[in-house]
Amino acid sequence: MKPVSTTLNIQIIMKVPKSALGAFVSVILLSIFFANIINLISTTLVHPKDHTKERFFKIGDKFDNLIWILQITDIHVSIFQDPSRITEFKEFCHYTIDRIRPSLVLASGDLTDAKTKDAIGSQQHEPEWRHYRDILKEYDITNKTRWLDIRGNHDNFNVADIKSKQNYFSNYSVQGKEHPRSYMIQLRKGKILYSFIGVDACLEPGPRRPFNFVGVIDEAEVQQINKLIKKAGESGSNYTIWFGHFPTSCILSSGSENIRDLIKKDKNGMVYVCGHLHTLGGLIPSMYSMQKGGFLELELGDWKDNRMYRLLTIDHGMFSFVDIPHRSWPVGVVTNPKHALFLNPLKENLENIQQSTHIRVLAFSLARIRTVRVRVDHEPWTDCKHIKGPLYVVSWDPQRYSSGLHQIELFVKDIDGRELYKSQPFSLDGTRLSFGVLPRIALMSNASDIFQGFFISTVIIYSLPLFLLKYFHNSILGNEKRLKARDNCLNKWLKKLWVLTTVDRIFWPVILYPIYLMIGPWSVGYIVEDHIGVIFAWGIFVNGAFLPGSFTYMYGFIQLVTFQLPFTLIMVNLIYYRFQQLSLKSGKKLKWKESVWLHLPFSVVFTTQVIMAYLFWLAYGALAFFLGPLRTWSLVLASVLYFWALHLPENHLRKATEVLLTEDDPSQAEVYLEPTKSEKNS
Structure with a gap:
């Protein structure tokens, strides 16, 4: 018997009610998915805890309760690629360090490139590590400042363990001999004790690329970091700056706690600074976010291609920073009032700004600073007075700007004619800006x-x-x-x-x-x-x-x-x-x-x-x-x-x-x- 020929629409094999039901279920699932994404990248913080009240400082015109440091990341010293990385790194160690005179420098991983000549394979090259060590020695870095370096995934390519002969970090870095993995360095300025905790999340063993992109902290490393947190608390530390190579989104945990849990436990932890993502090829040049644990996370653009470094300050308990292209002078940052986007009510006392008497600016340049001026909300420019070192101040009445967002502008000029102009929002009533969606996804999600x-x-x-x-x-x-x-x-x-x-x-x-x-x-x-x-x-x-x-x-x-x-x-x-x-x-x-x-x-x-x-x-x-x-x-x-x-x-x-x-x-x-x-x- 000859089969019957029937023309059907393949799209509607199922009956309409089933299709409608499928569409309804799909909408529900998509809604749940997007709700989870929104919840994941939400930066809503709980109400400030009482300990922020203990951090009240009268911000005036004194050169006290102030520290500034530098961060550099993803240097990728290479014997095969781009020799200017090395020559300009020398400039950083010479001119930048000499002019800014930071109390400390954080070198957050990927110190060397560790790629083969064809840039495809990966292995450790001892000459690259010698270059890194010799540059620091040539410019006497360890006598000028504290240099805190830590490993990145490139520094761990093809390294079986920390005792391996291929682990050149232990022989050629500043901290590697004494601190092969996570460690803490403390620094006292006046009555304030600052702690710097470095997190080494490198895989052990460290495979060759590309399967070395995400880091891991195992139970042993979790216990080590917990010891550092306890030690910082027992020592009376006032502020902690956390640093590492991998963003928290790129750190797995095989232990009892993940990296965000650990930083959250540190009541004095203000910020976690890192590198690794290289601004995602320029897609996210400003990769900043506020984690739900109540700390800032700031990814710094790499030195390798972008020649970026970062200036960080804590001025009377208020954290500020600015990312700077190499050879860009003058350098300036307004520390009071601080940028509204980075207000952290869990760790900073807003009354410090509300009751302050002076606007405070740090300014640096290759030549002597001639002019530092500020203005608020397009009012007339006002000259700042030099106090000491890089500190410039001018008196102000914060009550005039007690509600909403306002704008402060900064102008700096040195005697050789170099100029800097920048503008940033500030708030005295806790009004905060929102971080971008892409930075939040990059830093607050879980890459794995x-x-x-x-x-x-x-x-x-x-x-x-x-x-x-x-x-x-x-x-x-x-x-x-x-x-x-x-x-x-x-x-x-x-x-x-x-x-x-x-x-x-x-x-x-x-x-x-x-x-x-x-x-x-x-x-x-x-x-x-x-x-x-x-x-x-x-x-x-x-x-x-x-x-x-x-x-x-x-x-x-x-x-x-x-x-x-x-x-x-x-x-x-x-x-x-x-x-x-x-x-x-x-x-x-x-x-x-x-x-x-x-x-x-x-x-x-x-x-x-x-x-x-x-x-x-x-x-x-x-x-x-x-x-x-x-x-x-x-x-x-x-x-x-x-x-x-x-x-x-x-x-x-x-x-x-x-x-x-x-x-x-x-x-x-x-x-x-x-x-x-x-x-x-x-």
């Missing part, structure tokens, strides 16, 4: 969760439609109906996907490969030094240690987007082309231009994957290349599937013809493949 979410969501979005179409096909078989998609782009693509799901020898390898990436090993090779390890999406086993999955998920996501998804679309088109070719019995050979267009997409995707596999070889060696299901074996699989699709026999497409009509027959008559011999006999 985001990477994992991208990877798993992509696998689900990729696999689920194919499974559903496979299910629908099996449910329609035997109903004596045949489907023809309506003439629109979406339905045509659904029909092509449908044909793919009927070819088992192609469908199952295509659908199972992404699922394999979620659970199976990606590669086996020399992950750290001479230690063989195994890489999975969910973690890395090497040298008797387990490194939890983080950037591995993003690496898998990139593999899916750059290879698996485009390859699947190519297979969809190719199999449908073969389906039409056999259905219409077209024996016509393709012209050379048509043949090029048919094979060009696969050639591009395949070539891209070959390049990616080669880069993986350069990063992890030949063993990881040949024992690499993620990159190398996927090329073999793709080649086999592509060959099969080009030469699919008729019987492999018979399932598709049982329910589908071709769209190339002008009369839309039903077209059938030639019956097999067994079917003729039956």
Whole structure:
């Protein structure tokens, strides 16, 4: 009996009420998702605690209760790339340190580049560390100031542990010999004791790039940091500045507490400063946020490409800072009234500003300062009086600006004619500005969760439609109906996907490969030094240690987007082309231009994957290349599937013809493949 031909819209296989229900559920899920995102990046703080009342200072014109320090990050001293990094770092150590004379300098990681000459592989280069050490010695840095350096992920590339010969940080840095990991340095200025806690979240062991992007603090490190917090409290410390290489969003915890919990426990912790993200390639040049724990987090633009450094001050209990491009003079920061965006009611007493008698400015330049002027809300400019060192002040009446936001402008000029102009908002009633959405996402989220979410969501979005179409096909078989998609782009693509799901020898390898990436090993090779390890999406086993999955998920996501998804679309088109070719019995050979267009997409995707596999070889060696299901074996699989699709026999497409009509027959008559011999006999 000849089957009945029925034209159906593939889009509406399900009934309308089910579609409406699905849409409703989708809206609910999206609402929950966005609500969680908003809650995550919310910077709403609870009411100030009583201890802020203890931090009242009468801010006047005295040179007291004041400290200023510098931060530099991601120096990336390299023997292969950009020699100006080194020459300009020398300028920083000479001119900048000499003119600003900070009490302390924080060098927050990635002191060296640790990349191979081709900038793809990664390993520690002792000459880079010698350059770093020798520059600090040449300019007598340790006698001019306190230099607090700490490791970054580049300083930990291909380092098995802190006792490894490759851990040059312990021999060539200022703090490495005495403080191989997290540590605290304290500094007393007058009656005020300042604590500086450095957090080392480098992986141990430290794999080569790119799987060294996210840091971890284990239980041992958590206990060490807790000891530092306790020691700071027992010593009577007044203020703590936390620093490290990784933002808190890029630090996992395998211990009982995460990094944000630890900083929150420190009632004197005012700020956490870091680097690592390099302003996300310029996407977020000002990466600042207020964490829910009641402390500021400030990512500093890198020295490597942007030549940035930071001036931080605590003036009578009020924290201020400014990020400065190298060679930009004069340098100036208004410490009272402080910038409204960075008011912290949990750690700062607003009465300090409300009852202050003077506006206070720190100004520095290569030449003597000639003029420092300020004005508020476009009132006339007022000259500031020099008190001592970089401090300039002018009296004011804060009661005139007691409500809302106001603007203070600063003008500085030195005797050589260099000028600085800047403007910032301030508030005396606690009115605060909002941090940008992108900085909050970058600093307040969890990078590993985001990477994992991208990877798993992509696998689900990729696999689920194919499974559903496979299910629908099996449910329609035997109903004596045949489907023809309506003439629109979406339905045509659904029909092509449908044909793919009927070819088992192609469908199952295509659908199972992404699922394999979620659970199976990606590669086996020399992950750290001479230690063989195994890489999975969910973690890395090497040298008797387990490194939890983080950037591995993003690496898998990139593999899916750059290879698996485009390859699947190519297979969809190719199999449908073969389906039409056999259905219409077209024996016509393709012209050379048509043949090029048919094979060009696969050639591009395949070539891209070959390049990616080669880069993986350069990063992890030949063993990881040949024992690499993620990159190398996927090329073999793709080649086999592509060959099969080009030469699919008729019987492999018979399932598709049982329910589908071709769209190339002008009369839309039903077209059938030639019956097999067994079917003729039956």
